[in-house]
Amino acid sequence: MEPRELDEISTAAALSTLIGLLFSAIVGAFLAILVLPYWLPAIGESLRGPAPKAYWYLSRASGLVAYGLLWFSMVLGLMITGRIARLWPGGPTAFDLHQHTALLSLALSLFHALILLGDRYISFTPLRIFLPFASVDYRPFWVGLGQVGFYLLALVGLTFYVRRQIGHTLWRRIHYLSFVVFVLITWHGIMSGTDVDRTWVQWLYRIAAGSVGALMIYRGVLLQLFRPINPQVR
Ligand code: HEM
Known part of the structure; x- marks a missing residue:
């Protein structure tokens, strides 16, 4: 997408919406950690017992949904720059969806991390959740990749809001970090996730990595090869 085209498109979600x-x-x-044990006493053992599992399930589920949204956002971004989005679903719609899915992924991954405070198997503290590689009881390196990915995703997501102020070149450089985020989070999910043993989850990672890889090759190689020599002449 050209800088001029980009400037014409406004931010999909207001900053207040993102903060909300x-x-x-x-x-x-926090409500899930504090209220669920009283609200759903029937599953008290899973919420309050010596080894509560409900928070771990919630973390796994939200992690997978956050990953799915991140994947969708990557695909849409590559469809925009690869000019496929012009055919479907249209540039502005794709750009809106691209931003919304990235921001939703950020919010869900925040939930995915915070809900771990209710889990007793991995003794996370707020500091260990947000300090990269500080998870002592559970796969610190692989969880660390998720933590670094989270900060980079936040950086990429927030720069949607300061695009005009920081200029197109810097914005684009920061935006390229989304490829690093995708690789880090894919590794994080595969190497630290419990559900990687499930066939459908393995297919999710294969299809996500395969489709993003294929679109990158299409965009990087084929579009460069067949680029018009003088783009002014059409
Ligand atoms: C502060 C940042 C993060 C922390 C502390 C964190 C922590 C964890 C932990 C402890 C697990 C293992 C859970 C299990 O037993 O399955 C996990 C798995 C996972 N995380 Fe994260 N994570 C973070 C960021 C992210 C982000 C940004 C995403 C996606 C956008 C993500 C997606 C996933 C996925 C897909 C799994 C695998 C889930 C499964 O196999 O069921 N994580 N994370």
Whole structure:
């Protein structure tokens, strides 16, 4: 997408919407930890017992949904730059969806991390959740990749809001970090996730990595090869 085209498109979600989304993820995680044991006493053992599992299930589920949204956002971004989005679903729609899915992924991954505070198997503290590679009881390196990925995703997501202020070149450089985020989070999910043993989850990683890889090759190689020599002449 050209800088001029990009400037014409406004930010999909207002900053207040993003702040509301992140706030909801934080409040949702704490309410789940504090209220669920009283609200759903029938599953008390899974919530309050010596080894509560419900928070671990919630973390796994939200991690997988956050990953799915991140994948969708990557595909849409590559469809925009690879000019496939012009055919379907249209440039502005694709750009809107691209931003919304990235921001939703950020909010869900915040929930995915915070809800681990309710889990007793991995003794996370707020500091260990947000300090990269500080998870002592559970796969610190692989969890660390998720933590670094989270910060980079936040950086890429927030620069949607300062695009005009920081200029197109810097914005684009920061935006390229999304490829690093995708690789880090894919590794994080495969190497630290419990559900990697399930066939459908293995297919999710294969299809996600395969489709993003194929679109990158299409965009990077084929579009460069068949680029018009003088783009002014059409
Ligand atoms: C502060 C940042 C993060 C922390 C502390 C964290 C922590 C964890 C932990 C402890 C697990 C293992 C859970 C299990 O037993 O299955 C996990 C798995 C996973 N995480 Fe994260 N994570 C973070 C960021 C992210 C982000 C940004 C995403 C996606 C956008 C993500 C997606 C996943 C996925 C897909 C899994 C595998 C889930 C499964 O196999 O069921 N994580 N994460």
